[in-house]
Amino acid sequence: MTVKMTRLRNGIVIVLLIEFVLALLGYIFISSKTSLVLATYIFIKNIIMLALIFYASSLINENNISVSEVLNDEAKNAFIFGGLGLIKYDKNRNISWTSDLFTEMKINIVGKKLLEWQPLLASLFEDDDIKVVDINSRKFEVYNSKESRMLYLKDVSDYIEISKEFEDQQICVAYITVDNYDESIEQADEQTAASIQSTSRQVILDWAKDNGVVLKRYKSDGYIAVFNERTYRKQVEDKFKILDIFKEQAEQLGQVMTLSIGIGRGSNILRELDELAFSALSLAYSRGGDQATVKSNDEPIRYFGGNSESYEKSNMIRARVIAQTLAGIIKKSDNVLIMGHKQSDFDSFGASIAMYAMCKAYGKKTYIIIDYDSLEEKTKTVATNLCDDERYRGVFISPLRAQELNMSNTLLVIVDNHKPSLAIDSNILDIVSNKVVIDHHRRGEEFVELPLLTYLEPAASSTVELIVELFEYQKEEICVTEREATIMYTGMLIDTNYFRTRVGTRTFQAAAKLKELQANVGEAYKYLEDDYDTTLTKLSITQTAYRYGEGILIAFGKLDKIYSRTLLAKAGNELLGISGVKAVFIVGKTGKEEISISARSTRDINVQLIMEKLGGGGHFSMAACQLEMEDVTRAINLLEEAVNMYLDERKSE
Numbered sequence: 001m002t003v004k005m006t007r008l009r010n011g012i013v014i015v016l017l018i019e020f021v022l023a024l025l026g027y028i029f030i031s032s033k034t035s036l037v038l039a040t041y042i043f044i045k046n047i048i049m050l051a052l053i054f055y056a057s058s059l060i061n062e063n064n065i066s067v068s069e070v071l072n073d074e075a076k077n078a079f080i081f082g083g084l085g086l087i088k089y090d091k092n093r094n095i096s097w098t099s100d101l102f103t104e105m106k107i108n109i110v111g112k113k114l115l116e117w118q119p120l121l122a123s124l125f126e127d128d129d130i131k132v133v134d135i136n137s138r139k140f141e142v143y144n145s146k147e148s149r150m151l152y153l154k155d156v157s158d159y160i161e162i163s164k165e166f167e168d169q170q171i172c173v174a175y176i177t178v179d180n181y182d183e184s185i186e187q188a189d190e191q192t193a194a195s196i197q198s199t200s201r202q203v204i205l206d207w208a209k210d211n212g213v214v215l216k217r218y219k220s221d222g223y224i225a226v227f228n229e230r231t232y233r234k235q236v237e238d239k240f241k242i243l244d245i246f247k248e249q250a251e252q253l254g255q256v257m258t259l260s261i262g263i264g265r266g267s268n269i270l271r272e273l274d275e276l277a278f279s280a281l282s283l284a285y286s287r288g289g290d291q292a293t294v295k296s297n298d299e300p301i302r303y304f305g306g307n308s309e310s311y312e313k314s315n316m317i318r319a320r321v322i323a324q325t326l327a328g329i330i331k332k333s334d335n336v337l338i339m340g341h342k343q344s345d346f347d348s349f350g351a352s353i354a355m356y357a358m359c360k361a362y363g364k365k366t367y368i369i370i371d372y373d374s375l376e377e378k379t380k381t382v383a384t385n386l387c388d389d390e391r392y393r394g395v396f397i398s399p400l401r402a403q404e405l406n407m408s409n410t411l412l413v414i415v416d417n418h419k420p421s422l423a424i425d426s427n428i429l430d431i432v433s434n435k436v437v438i439d440h441h442r443r444g445e446e447f448v449e450l451p452l453l454t455y456l457e458p459a460a461s462s463t464v465e466l467i468v469e470l471f472e473y474q475k476e477e478i479c480v481t482e483r484e485a486t487i488m489y490t491g492m493l494i495d496t497n498y499f500r501t502r503v504g505t506r507t508f509q510a511a512a513k514l515k516e517l518q519a520n521v522g523e524a525y526k527y528l529e530d531d532y533d534t535t536l537t538k539l540s541i542t543q544t545a546y547r548y549g550e551g552i553l554i555a556f557g558k559l560d561k562i563y564s565r566t567l568l569a570k571a572g573n574e575l576l577g578i579s580g581v582k583a584v585f586i587v588g589k590t591g592k593e594e595i596s597i598s599a600r601s602t603r604d605i606n607v608q609l610i611m612e613k614l615g616g617g618g619h620f621s622m623a624a625c626q627l628e629m630e631d632v633t634r635a636i637n638l639l640e641e642a643v644n645m646y647l648d649e650r651k652s653e
């Protein structure tokens with residue numbers, strides 16, 4: 001009964017008693033018959049009322065008493081049943097008392113140091129409110145009431161198990177396609193073609209069966225797969241070994257075929273999963289295939305595999321479609337701006353010139369954005385000479401000048417890069433809305449926003465190769481001078497390290513086309529010749545090369561000297577020529593607070609993945625990164641860590 005009610009009850013009892021006493025006094029003093037009857041009546045009435053009052057209050061008390069009684073006597077069982085435990089500790093964090101739950105679990109910790117028993121609870125004394133810990137293989141949520149020096153524990157094992165099960169059952173959707181399938185079938189005889197079809201299908205089906213994946217073929221070389229999060233996790237643990245299994249099986253058939261997998265997860269809307277999976281697949285393609293790319297709503301994109309160079313596709317259908325679409329876009333625009341990457345080299349500059357020639361063929365006013373301060377040294381010499389050419393009067397403009405142009409119906413063609421941070425001027429990307437990207441780098445996460453057209457072909461040697469190929473399919477005649485063709489040819493030389501790496505049949509076709517356009521090969525080599533001093537500096541860098549693991553060389557030159565990025569690249573090319581060398585990394589200062597790493601490799605090591613770990617990118621066998629720091633030794637340490645990480649990932653694949 002509440003205090004208020006008790007007071008009320010006592011008040012009424014007193015009033016009744018007073019009433020009775022007054023009636024009694026009345027009778028004693030008056031002694032009349034009436035007063036006797038009145039006193040008797042009041043006596044009987046008050047006895048009845050008191051009886052009723054006490055009965056009612058006893059009823060109220062009974063309910064209240066029963067709760068407190070249970071708390072007193074049954075609290076132990078109630079706490080054990082609810083999985084609740086209490087631990088009291090003293091100011092030295094020694095356990096001074098535990099509730100019955102611990103006796104029940106046969107845990108005797110009284111007298112022990114709390115954090116020695118459960119070190120993980122330390123965070124409860126810092127900033128965490130609640131922590132989950134393992135006690136006798138059950139999970140307990142623990143809350144620390146610091147004022148009362150008491151820990152409240154709640155058994156949440158069942159809840160955690162159910163929520164884990166729930167997560168495990170979440171649906172993932174994947175698109176799986178076979179790279180180079182059509183090309184392999186086209187070139188094979190009947191019997192091999194049949195083996196290619198059945199083997200590639202069987203490998204994927206077996207994988208699906210072993211992993212409980214629902215699989216449906218939706219085109220000759222494409223499948224849609226549905227599985228749950230548990231299966232996905234298993235694939236991650238296995239580092240998607242299906243990629244290697246498939247590649248090996250294809251190799252046994254003498255074919256170069258790989259898988260590209262795009263996975264969508266982390267959403268319970270099926271449509272959204274489908275969209276995520278599809279865009280993950282295009283990402284896998286643009287990074288050169290032979291990999292699984294995973295996209296989810298709230299986690300960063302993950303990549304697995306990517307351990308082979310992209311294979312050039314022999315069919316040119318894509319090039320033709322792109323050429324026609326691009327021509328349509330150019331025709332609709334009033335004028336065109338062309339922009340390469342910062343520190344433009346011959347490929348970036350050559351591609352800009354090639355694009356310029358194409359736009360001029362359609363009679364469009366065209367400008368090439370150039371930043372003379374950041375041009376690669378040799379490209380700068382050539383570009384400056386080209387300025388004097390009548391055809392190029394007013395064509396090269398600075399980023400500032402470009403921003404002043406009237407951009408109402410302007411097309412911006414971005415060549416040889418796709419990351420806004422690498423573009424000569426990223427502001428222009430925000431100003432111009434009609435954009436086209438033509439590039440041959442493996443796609444990174446950062447990408448130009450919403451281009452009208454993207455032509456990203458990591459299998460191509462250079463951007464020049466891609467654009468020269470597009471010449472073939474233009475209806476208008478494209479005029480290219482001997483000097484322009486030579487500059488473009490030099491771009492191909494640079495990006496293929498003088499036709500040593502990343503060359504396919506299409507590379508030579510494009511080179512032949514440039515020769516047809518009167519490219520002067522001797523002159524191209526001249527453009528790239530180094531003088532005596534540069535050669536000595538290059539040699540001084542290569543001299544510092546040391547072995548880091550099997551077939552890997554790292555060189556760094558002088559720790560405090562500032563080099564050009566090109567020079568680092570050249571030293572890298574030089575070292576890669578040594579027999580047995582699979583990858584080389586040249587680390588050097590390229591600014592007061594900038595260190596660049598230039599990476600080169602043969603077919604065995606994907607340096608793009610290593611450079612990506614340090615925020616850079618590039619191609620499978622030619623990549624780089626820039627680090628904002630001063631200390632070359634520190635950069636080398638970071639590089640060694642990235643190499644180790646890459647090799648560990650490969651080992652466990």
Ligand SMILES: Nc1ncnc2c1ncn2[C@@H]1O[C@@H]2COP(=O)(O)O[C@H]3[C@@H](O)[C@H](n4cnc5c(N)ncnc54)O[C@@H]3COP(=O)(O)O[C@H]2[C@H]1O
Binds near residue numbers: 347419422622
């Ligand atoms: N933060 C980042 N994120 C993503 N990707 C990044 C990146 N930083 C660099 N890259 C890419 O990595 C590739 C290798 O750069 P690297 O400077 O070693 O090597 C460059 C360049 O320094 C070198 N080069 C330029 N002129 C040269 C010359 N005259 N002689 C020798 N090599 C030259 O030729 C290579 C041209 O390669 P390409 O432009 O196709 O691709 C480049 C570059 O675009």
Ligand SMILES: [Mn+2]
Binds near residue numbers: 347348440462463495
């Ligand atoms: Mn390039």
